[in-house]
Amino acid sequence: MTDQELLDLSAKAAGYKYAKNGGYIVVDGIPGNWNPLSDDGDALRLAVKLHIGVRAHGPDHWLQKNVAVALWDAGEQSGRVTIQVDSDFLRATRRAIVRAAAEIGRNMK
Known part of the structure; x- marks a missing residue:
């Protein structure tokens, strides 16, 4: 999946009304160009809105070197992204x- 597809589906999941402006996404109520892949604030707002729990593992945590994990629970949709x-x-946490x-967003009807 391309970064643009990830952003489109993420905006859909969050229920954002958005428009594409060139290669950027502009979301109602959020100043500037919305890009949670590159902006920590946009990523945090997205995680909070969708109740995505985030856990970043350090290099010595359970011998899982350098892994960021995002967990979410949305009814029947639940899982883990590593x-x-x-x-x-x-960057890895934003991407997760x-x-x-x-x-x-992909599983929404």
């Missing part, structure tokens, strides 16, 4: 949140 971290925990949100 992202391997190269060196940027924030967006992937979890996109999965919720």
Whole structure:
């Protein structure tokens, strides 16, 4: 799935009214271009809105080196998204949140 598809499905899951402006997404009520893949604030708002719990594992946690995990629970839709971290925990955590949100959006009718 492309980054654009992830963003579209995430916006759908959050119930955001949005428009595409060039390569950017503009969401009603959120200033600037909405991109939770690159903006910590957008990612946190998305996680809170969709009740996505986030847990970032450090390099020594359960011997799972450099892994960020996002958990969500949305009725019948529940699961875990795990992202391997190269060196940027924030980027991996944002991506895990967006992937979890996109999965919720993909399963919406």
